[in-house]
Amino acid sequence: MNQNDFLKEINCFLLVDDDKITNLLHTKLLKICHVQSHVEVVTSGVQAIDFLTCKGAYTSNKNFPQSGIILLDINMPVMNGWDFLDEYKKFDKITRSKFFIVMLTSSIDPSDKNKADEIEDIKMFLNKPLTKENLLSIIHNYYLYVSGMN
Amino acid sequence: MKDFKLAEKRRIEAVHQFLQIDFDKSKEYQEIVDLAAELCEKPVALLSLLDKDVNWLKVRSGVSIQIMPKETSFCQYVVQSESLMVIDDVTKDSRFDDNPLVYTEPKVRFYAGAPLLLSSGITIGSLCLFDLKPNTLTPLQQKTLAVLSSQITNLMELDLSHKLLKLKVEEIEERNKSLQKIAFIQSHEIRHPLTTIMGLVNLVRYNYQEVDEEWIQMIVEATNNLDNKILSIVNETIENKDIRTNRFYKMVEEIEDYAIILLDKEGNIENWNKGAEKIKGYKPIEIIGKNFSVFYTSEDLEIQRPQKLINLATEKGFAKDEGWRVKKDGSRFWGSILITAIHNQEGEVIGFTKVTRDLSEKKEREEVNMAYIAYLEDQVKKLSA
Structure with a gap:
C-alpha cells in the first residue's frame, strides 16, 4: 500500500481545541489534503476522552474510533492538553498504540516542548498555525509509524 | 541609658543569623580553634555562640559536648563584659564557685575567653579555653587568643555575607524566572489569536481557500480576539502603574x-x-x-x-x-x-x-x-x- 492509498485508510482524525475557528481551519486543511477520513471535532479534553472511550455523548458510536491521528491543543479550559494526556495514559497500551497524538500550541515557552519530549504518547510537537506542509508531514509520519508497527 | 532588653534582643537575632553557618563544612574554623588550644597550651578550646537559653559549642578542640545551658556557661560573662577574661582558678571566683562544672565532673579550674565581637559592635559568643588544673595565660598567649577570636569572627562574617549574597542571587534568579514565565504566558495569549489569523491568511495565500463572507467573518473575529488580548494585557499593566x-x-x-x-x-x-x-x-x-x-x-x-x-x-x-x-x-x-x-x-x-x-x-x-x-x-x- 502506498501513502496515497493509506490516506483513505486513516480511520479517524480527532481535533481537540477550544477555539472554534482553529478547528474549522484544521477541518479545511484536511479537505485540502484530500483526507477522506472521519473528522471528529471536540472543544475540550473531557469530550476527547468521551469520544475515545465511546462514553457520554458518544455512547452509540460503534465504528469510531479504532485508530487515528489526534491534534491536541495545550491550553483549554477545564481539562487542558496535559490533563487529557494524564487520563489517556490510563488506557491500555494496545489502544494507545493505535493513536498518533500531535501536540499543537501557540506557546513559545521552551518548557512546554521539554515537557512534551518527556511524554511517550506525544508523537509530534508543532507550533501553530498548522500549515498544509505540516499536515502532510503528520500524515507521512503516521504512515511510517503504522508501517513500523506491522 | 542603654536599653538592655532591646540590646539583648538584637544580640540574639545576630546569634541566630550566625547559627546558619555550617561550621563543619570548612576546615578553617577547626584549625583556628585547634591552634588556640595549641598556642595557649590548654587541653580544651571552644568556639561558642551564646543563645537565649543555651550556649552552642559550634567548634570544639579536646571535648565533644555540643550544647550547654546558658546559666552554667562561662561564656556569658565574656559576652556581658565584651572583653577578654582570664580566670586562673575559678574556685576562687564567686561567679563560678557554685557552678556544677566546677564542683562536680569535669571539675573545671582554669577559664579564659575572648569575645566574638562583630563589626556591628555586637558580641555573639566567645573563643575560650579550659583546663582542669589552675593555670594562666602569658601576655603573648592573651594577645594570641584575642587575635584568633577576631580572625574567626571575620571568617564568620565573611561566610554569612557569602551565604546572604547567594540567597539574594537565588531570589533574583527566581524572580527573573517568574518574569520570564509571565512573558511566555503573555506572548502565548497574543500568539494564540495571531496563529489563527496566520492560518486563515495562509490558506487564502496559497489559493486553497476563496475569500468569502464566512472567511472574512472569521478573520474579523480572530482580529478582534487579538485586539482584546492586547488591550487586556496593557490594561493590566496600566492598572498597577497609573x-x-x-x-x-x-x-x-x-x-x-x-x-x-x-x-x-x-x-x-x-x-x-x-x-x-x-x-x-x-x-x-x-x-x-x-x-x-x-x-x-x-x-x-x-x-x-x-x-x-x-x-x-x-x-x-x-x-x-x-x-x-x-x-x-x-x-x-x-x-x-x-x-x-x-x-x-x-x-x-x-x-x-x-x-x-x-x-x-x-x-x-x-x-x-x-x-x-x-x-x-x-x-x-x-x-x-
Whole structure:
C-alpha cells in the first residue's frame, strides 16, 4: 500500500481545541489534503476522552474510533492538553498504540516542548498555525509509524 | 541609658543569623580553634555562640559536648563584659564557685575567653579555653587568643555575607524566572489569536481557500480576539502603574456628601463610594452589579422613570432629576440627581456617572415641599396626558 492509498485508510482524525475557528481551519486543511477520513471535532479534553472511550455523548458510536491521528491543543479550559494526556495514559497500551497524538500550541515557552519530549504518547510537537506542509508531514509520519508497527 | 532588653534582643537575632553557618563544612574554623588550644597550651578550646537559653559549642578542640545551658556557661560573662577574661582558678571566683562544672565532673579550674565581637559592635559568643588544673595565660598567649577570636569572627562574617549574597542571587534568579514565565504566558495569549489569523491568511495565500463572507467573518473575529488580548494585557499593566487614576478613584471613593456611582450602559452599578453608602445604606458588596432602578419608588418604576433618565442622558449627554428615592431599609429620601453619559473615542455611550445628593436632611424643607408639589403636579400632568 502506498501513502496515497493509506490516506483513505486513516480511520479517524480527532481535533481537540477550544477555539472554534482553529478547528474549522484544521477541518479545511484536511479537505485540502484530500483526507477522506472521519473528522471528529471536540472543544475540550473531557469530550476527547468521551469520544475515545465511546462514553457520554458518544455512547452509540460503534465504528469510531479504532485508530487515528489526534491534534491536541495545550491550553483549554477545564481539562487542558496535559490533563487529557494524564487520563489517556490510563488506557491500555494496545489502544494507545493505535493513536498518533500531535501536540499543537501557540506557546513559545521552551518548557512546554521539554515537557512534551518527556511524554511517550506525544508523537509530534508543532507550533501553530498548522500549515498544509505540516499536515502532510503528520500524515507521512503516521504512515511510517503504522508501517513500523506491522 | 542603654536599653538592655532591646540590646539583648538584637544580640540574639545576630546569634541566630550566625547559627546558619555550617561550621563543619570548612576546615578553617577547626584549625583556628585547634591552634588556640595549641598556642595557649590548654587541653580544651571552644568556639561558642551564646543563645537565649543555651550556649552552642559550634567548634570544639579536646571535648565533644555540643550544647550547654546558658546559666552554667562561662561564656556569658565574656559576652556581658565584651572583653577578654582570664580566670586562673575559678574556685576562687564567686561567679563560678557554685557552678556544677566546677564542683562536680569535669571539675573545671582554669577559664579564659575572648569575645566574638562583630563589626556591628555586637558580641555573639566567645573563643575560650579550659583546663582542669589552675593555670594562666602569658601576655603573648592573651594577645594570641584575642587575635584568633577576631580572625574567626571575620571568617564568620565573611561566610554569612557569602551565604546572604547567594540567597539574594537565588531570589533574583527566581524572580527573573517568574518574569520570564509571565512573558511566555503573555506572548502565548497574543500568539494564540495571531496563529489563527496566520492560518486563515495562509490558506487564502496559497489559493486553497476563496475569500468569502464566512472567511472574512472569521478573520474579523480572530482580529478582534487579538485586539482584546492586547488591550487586556496593557490594561493590566496600566492598572498597577497609573497612580493618578488610582488617586482619582480613591478621592471619589472617599467623598461622603454625594453618592457618586458609575453605571454601565444598562444602568448596572459598577462602583460604590462612601457617600452612596451613607445616603442609601447599602454596602458595596450588596449593591455592585445591581441595576440602579432599585433606588426608585414603585410609582416611579411603573412609569419607567429610571429608563427614561438613562435614555435622556444618552440623548442629551446628561439628565437632571429630583425626587423621592428609596434607601436599603425602605425609607425614602429626597434626592437631587445628575446622570452624565460617558462616551468612548467613537462617541458611543459606554456608561454613566450618577451623582446623588440627599436634600431631605438639609434645612430646605420648604423647598423640598415645593419641589414635591411640583413633582406631584408633574405626575398628574403625565398621567392625564
